[in-house]
Amino acid sequence: MKFDTPATSNPIDQLKVVGKPVDRVDGPLKVTGTASYANDRHDVAANQAHGYIVGSAIPKGRIVSMDVTAARAAPGVLAVVTADNAGSLGKGTFNTARLLGGPAIEHYHQAIAVIVAETFEQARAAAHLLKVQYERAPGEYDLEARKEGAKLAESNGAAGESAVGDFAGNFASAPVQVDATYTTAHESHSMIEPFASVAAWNGDQLTVWTSNQMIAWTAGDIATTLGIPKEKVRVSSPFIGGGFGAKLWLRADALLAALGARAARRPVRVAMPRALIPNNTVHRSATLQRIRIGATRDGKITAIGHESLSGNLPEGGPEAAAIQTRSLYAGPHRMTANRNAVLDLPEANAMRAPNEAPGLAALEIAIDEMAEKLGMDPVAFRIANDTQFVPDNPAKPASNDPQSKAGEEKHNPNPPFSQRQLVECLRLGARRFGWDKRSAQPGRVREGRWLVGMGVAAAIRDNLVMNSGARVRLDQRGTVTVETDMTDIGTGSYTVIAQTAAEMMGVRLERVVVRLGDSTYPVSCGSGGQWGGNSATAGVYAACLKLREAVARKAGLNAADAVFANGHVRAGSRSVPLGEVAGPEGLVAEDTIEFGDLNKKMQQATFGAHFVEVAVDAATGETRVRRMLAVCAAGRILNPKTARSQVIGGMTMGVGAALMEELAVDTRLGLFVNHDLAGYEVPVHADIPHQDVIFLDETDPTSSPMKAKGVGELGICGTAAAVANAVYNATGVRVRDYPITLDKLLKGLPAV
Ligand code: MOS
Numbered sequence: 001m002k003f004d005t006p007a008t009s010n011p012i013d014q015l016k017v018v019g020k021p022v023d024r025v026d027g028p029l030k031v032t033g034t035a036s037y038a039n040d041r042h043d044v045a046a047n048q049a050h051g052y053i054v055g056s057a058i059p060k061g062r063i064v065s066m067d068v069t070a071a072r073a074a075p076g077v078l079a080v081v082t083a084d085n086a087g088s089l090g091k092g093t094f095n096t097a098r099l100l101g102g103p104a105i106e107h108y109h110q111a112i113a114v115i116v117a118e119t120f121e122q123a124r125a126a127a128h129l130l131k132v133q134y135e136r137a138p139g140e141y142d143l144e145a146r147k148e149g150a151k152l153a154e155s156n157g158a159a160g161e162s163a164v165g166d167f168a169g170n171f172a173s174a175p176v177q178v179d180a181t182y183t184t185a186h187e188s189h190s191m192i193e194p195f196a197s198v199a200a201w202n203g204d205q206l207t208v209w210t211s212n213q214m215i216a217w218t219a220g221d222i223a224t225t226l227g228i229p230k231e232k233v234r235v236s237s238p239f240i241g242g243g244f245g246a247k248l249w250l251r252a253d254a255l256l257a258a259l260g261a262r263a264a265r266r267p268v269r270v271a272m273p274r275a276l277i278p279n280n281t282v283h284r285s286a287t288l289q290r291i292r293i294g295a296t297r298d299g300k301i302t303a304i305g306h307e308s309l310s311g312n313l314p315e316g317g318p319e320a321a322a323i324q325t326r327s328l329y330a331g332p333h334r335m336t337a338n339r340n341a342v343l344d345l346p347e348a349n350a351m352r353a354p355n356e357a358p359g360l361a362a363l364e365i366a367i368d369e370m371a372e373k374l375g376m377d378p379v380a381f382r383i384a385n386d387t388q389f390v391p392d393n394p395a396k397p398a399s400n401d402p403q404s405k406a407g408e409e410k411h412n413p414n415p416p417f418s419q420r421q422l423v424e425c426l427r428l429g430a431r432r433f434g435w436d437k438r439s440a441q442p443g444r445v446r447e448g449r450w451l452v453g454m455g456v457a458a459a460i461r462d463n464l465v466m467n468s469g470a471r472v473r474l475d476q477r478g479t480v481t482v483e484t485d486m487t488d489i490g491t492g493s494y495t496v497i498a499q500t501a502a503e504m505m506g507v508r509l510e511r512v513v514v515r516l517g518d519s520t521y522p523v524s525c526g527s528g529g530q531w532g533g534n535s536a537t538a539g540v541y542a543a544c545l546k547l548r549e550a551v552a553r554k555a556g557l558n559a560a561d562a563v564f565a566n567g568h569v570r571a572g573s574r575s576v577p578l579g580e581v582a583g584p585e586g587l588v589a590e591d592t593i594e595f596g597d598l599n600k601k602m603q604q605a606t607f608g609a610h611f612v613e614v615a616v617d618a619a620t621g622e623t624r625v626r627r628m629l630a631v632c633a634a635g636r637i638l639n640p641k642t643a644r645s646q647v648i649g650g651m652t653m654g655v656g657a658a659l660m661e662e663l664a665v666d667t668r669l670g671l672f673v674n675h676d677l678a679g680y681e682v683p684v685h686a687d688i689p690h691q692d693v694i695f696l697d698e699t700d701p702t703s704s705p706m707k708a709k710g711v712g713e714l715g716i717c718g719t720a721a722a723v724a725n726a727v728y729n730a731t732g733v734r735v736r737d738y739p740i741t742l743d744k745l746l747k748g749l750p751a752v
Contacts, residue, residue, distance in 0.1 A: 001542040004596025006701040011564070012541065017502040017509055018706075021641035025514065026239075026494040035239040038211040038271075039196035044236075045207075045267035048198060049078055051116045051260040052123035053252060053272060054130055055109030055280050056101055059670030060139035060344045063103045063112060067131035071115055074129055076122030079263035082113045086259050092221025094249040096316040096347040099225070100256065105134070106313060107346040108671035109279035114256035116264040120271075139344030142667045143286050143311045146341035160318055160340070162326055162394035164413075165333035170303040174294025178370045182291065182362035183737045184321070184720075185662035186672065187284040189351050190682050193241025194274055195281060199257035200267035207234040210254045212517075213243040214526035215485040219519040221250040222258065237517040240527075243489040244653075245350035246282050248528050278346070278675035283663055285310035285319045285348035287358050291366040294333075299376050301331035301385045306363060311343030319348065321359035324717075326394070327417075327603060328363070328460050330387035344670060350528065352653050353713035356461050357720070361657060361738060364457035364721030368728070377440070378456050378725070379430050383423050389414045390603045411600075418602040418702040421633035422458060425609035425696065429631040430456070432694065433611040443732035443750070450615035451749075452626075453730025459608035459718035463635070463700075463709040464531040465599055468539030469522030469592035472501060472547045476586065478567050478579030480505050481513040482543075486524035486536040488516055491712055492642030493527065493536060499639060500537040500706070504544035506564030507578065522590055530606075530710025533638060538593040538704035546589035555581045598702045606634040606714045610651070610722035616730045618749055621742030623727055625655055627690040630719075635700040635709030643711050647693045650715020656682045657716070658723035662739050 012018055029035040042048065056063075068080045083089075083102035091098060101110035113130060117123035140146060171177065197210040206228070212218045215235050223230040235254075240247065253270045260268040272280065287310050294303035308321035318340035325336050351357075371381035395411045429435075438454040439445050445452040470484040482501050488494050498512040505512075515521065522543075525535035548569075552559035557571040568575045581587070598604075611629040616622070628651050637643045660681040663672040674680045693715075699707035720738060728734050733748030 001545065001591055002594050002596060003538065003704060004598060006598065007705045007707055010705055011504050012706055014503060017499045018638055019636065020639065022495060022499060022509060022639060024492060024495045024642065025498045026488065037193055037239050037241055038198065038209055041198050041209045044198060044209050045200040047266055049116050049118060049264050049266045049268050050120040050123045051114045051257055051268045051270035052120065052127045053111050053256055053270060053276060053280065054113040054115065054127045055276055056105045056112050057132065058105055058134045058136050059108040061105050061137040062135045063105065064133040064135050070129040071126040074122065074126035076118035077115060077126045078118070078266065079116040079260060080113060081256065081259045081263050088227065090224050090227055092224050092250050094217060094221060096313045099252040107279065107344060109276055111252040111256060111280060114260045114270065116260040116268055139670050141343060141345055141665055141670045143288060143309065143341065143343065146311060147288060147309060160320065160338035161336065162392050163335045164392045167303050167305050167333045167335040170333035171292050171294040171305060174302050175297050176295045176373050178293045178366055178373065180291060180366060180369060180736060182289045182365060184287045184358040184361055185738055186286040186665065187351060187657065187661045188278045188663050188680050189244040189246035190677065190680060191242030191244045191246060194272050194277060195251050195253040196271040197254040197257040198267060198269045199254065199261040201261055204228065205232050206258055207236065208254050208258060209236045211240045211247055212237045213240065213247045213487050213489055213528055215487065215517060215519050216523045217526065218250045222254065225250065225255055226258065235519040237487055240487055240489040243527065244352050245354065245528065248350055251281050275676045278663060278672045278680065282347045282349045284351035284354065285312060287319055287321045289321055289362040291362055293366055293370050295370055295374060299374050299381055299384050301329055303333040304329065304331045305335040307337040308359065309339045309341060310348065311341045311345065312348040314342050316348055319358060320355040321362065323355045324359050324460050325363055326392035327390045327605065328458060329385040330391060331385065334392045336392065345665065353461055353716045356717045357657065360457065360459065360718040361720040364718050365724050365736065368725045379426050379435060382426055382458055386423050388420055389416050415601060415603045418604045419633065419698055419700050420607060421696050421698060422607040425607055425631040425633055426458065428694065429609040429611050429629055433629045435611065438729065442729050449618050451618050451730040452613065452615045453726045453728065455612045455722045455725030455729055457610045457718035457722035457725060459610060459714055461530060461606050461710065461714045461717045463604040463606055463703055464529045465595040465704060466525035466531045466535045467592055467594050468525035468535045469590065470524065470540045470543040471522050471588065471590040472543045474547060474551065474578055474582040474587045476579050476582055476584055478507065478577060479511050479513060480507055481515065482540055483515045483521040484524045484536065484539060485519055485521045486516050486532065487527045489527045491527065491532065491646060492639060493532060495642055496533055496537050496638040497540050500540045501544055504541060505547065505578065507567050511567065522592065530713040534704050534706055534708040534710060535593065537638060537706050537708065541705045542591040542593045543589055546591045547587060550587050550589050551578065551581050554587065593704065602702055604700065604703050604709065606632065606709050606711060608632040608714050608718065610718050612722040612726045614723060614726040614730055616727060616745065621745035621749060623659055623740065625688060625723065629692045630715060631694045631696065632711060632714055633696040633698050634711040634714055635698055635703055636707045637695045638706065638708050640695060643695065644693045646712040647715035648691045650713060651691055651719050652683050652688055653716045654719020655688060655723060657738060658720035659739050
């Protein structure tokens with residue numbers, strides 16, 4: 001179905017199942033260890049061999065020679081696949097770096113071989129027998145050093161910039177000014193489940209069981225890379241232990257499993273060791289961000305400018321951290337720029353709310369700094385600069401990121417927001433959090449050795465929509481089975497899809513079976529950019545509408561009058577059990593929701609306000625987050641329990657970005673040094689004592705028939721700045737370089 005006019009009332013509005021905080025339908029499988037993750041799939045193909053990936057020991061240059069003789073002769077070895085014998089490989093649409101390097105090397109730990117053996121240990125042992133001679137070429141690894149005159153990546157283009165009015169003139173003449181530079185660190189996704197794949201060939205037909213967020217993209221990229229028809233590739237990924245953006249694309253594990261299986265003539269499993277992941281796969285680029293804000297003395301923004309520099313391989317896109325500054329606050333004179341310097345580090349790409357997460361981490365400190373200069377409360381300052389129209393909507397897409405939409409026709413430079421309850425989020429949050437107890441003067445609240453402070457930040461994250469298909473089947477027992485290639489990356493897709501089908505067909509949740517993550521199912525929106533929940537359920541809605549018509553027709557009822565409830569379809573005085581209508585052959589329907597241009601006529605975005613209280617040890621600078629509150633306005637909440645889990649997960653990631661997460665670059669060797677979970681720190685339960693989430697009542701009929709929006713990434717947007725602002729309020733030390741580690745606080749702390 002086409003979705004190009006706002007939704008009117010529909011069966012979802014009954015909210016008998018949708019909107020209820022039901023438990024995850026896949027929960028029992030998860031807690032009993034029976035959900036089949038990629039590396040657990042011993043069952044899918046007999047006689048599996050093991051592949052071990054060898055990563056390049058240099059970041060840039062060439063392989064001069066590679067001697068595989070000893071490795072090939074090692075016990076149990078079945079094949080050694082390198083660029084020399086892999087055959088010609090194309091390059092998929094979504095990867096910036098080649099997944100099998102050689103002779104040219106583009107980044108450290110780029111795969112240069114996969115060793116296939118009877119056991120994992122044999123493959124690993126043989127990997128150490130590979131003799132490789134490299135010739136190193138000079139490379140660029142330091143983003144800070146690229147600040148001036150950096151060679152910009154090809155993808156940067158004019159699309160990364162926007163301008164409204166006369167920013168420079170009005171900033172210069174503004175009575176109150178903030179001009180500061182902020183940095184965010186290179187970050188690693190660090191999802192719990194590493195990359196893993198099992199690949200098996202049956203003649204020219206390839207099946208890959210893997211862990212991936214976007215089934216159709218990945219099946220397509222496997223086909224492109226191997227030079228085989230897409231129909232010959234099946235991808236299956238029913239359970240995913242977190243993706244965080246790293247699994248949006250085909251990565252080396254899946255490709256090398258396929259190549260290894262072809263060479264060894266056996267099914268091959270490749271599980272990537274944790275220590276290979278940060279340099280072999282993908283990360284979020286560090287950013288350098290300069291923000292300038294000019295305001296009147298009574299607190300109105302007159303000029304706002306945000307320039308961001310990130311780094312990537314030559315064909316990679318920017319971390320467009322200035323993007324939200326086009327739409328979060330009012331102000332007549334504006335500029336943004338998202339620049340991208342060429343770096344020879346591993347590929348940078350989407351991670352945990354790309355763009356807005358690091359962008360708001362900077363912008364929302366700058367806003368705090370301006371409020372302080374004005375002597376205004378930071379909540380009141382944000383409210384005073386609210387806007388119900390997008391002040392800066394450039395005609396071009398912001399980047400070549402596949403997530404951003406190209407080709408905007410009928411461009412409106414100032415579209416209204418379809419819904420914008422940022423002010424309501426801020427007001428309610430301030431009340432619930434006890435914001436009135438915050439000291440406007442920093443460094444004034446002391447509890448023994450602890451300096452205590454509160455911080456606030458606004459959150460905005462776009463609501464993207466993506467076409468999404470599904471197939472629904474009704475059987476003789478009255479069971480509804482949904483099939484779509486949508487994935488569940490731990491987000492709750494199984495559950496909200498089951499709720500949608502149950503609501504639409506008038507059956508209990510237990511009567512719905514959901515099958516996900518297989519390329520033999522209809523192509524969905526996949527999981528990314530927080531579009532999954534709304535778009536995938538909208539696709540299921542569309543398919544269920546068709547199934548309802550088929551049921552009514554077969555039952556001899558008028559589809560327009562038919563009511564689906566309690567496992568029956570009824571019209572007038574006739575009521576028939578659904579299973580009886582389906583009969584022994586069952587009934588099947590399939591459809592795809594196709595989104596029109598409603599999201600161009602209005603800016604669909606989600607909003608939130610984050611409140612954080614921290615305590616900083618006055619002697620050591622150790623920061624403890626004490627409590628967090630997020631108030632979110634994100635359309636209809638399909639399941640308050642899974643949505644809450646999404647948001648608190650995002651808030652936790654925000655604490656990571658604020659206080660811990662940093663891939664440290666060795667700028668001589670050109671690699672991320674702390675490439676494991678011992679050296680790369682993420683928050684654990686003990687770091688997060690108390691989190692609350694409040695969802696405002698909201699339905700957005702312009703976003704889909706579900707009237708829902710994305711919510712998963714909203715939780716990380718702004719959170720880091722709320723932590724940073726709380727640390728400042730506690731200590732009076734303004735740290736503008738993330739993560740806020742204790743060394744950055746110590747020199748400013750009071751004598752104990
Ligand atoms: Mo998300 S970073 O688009 O998976």
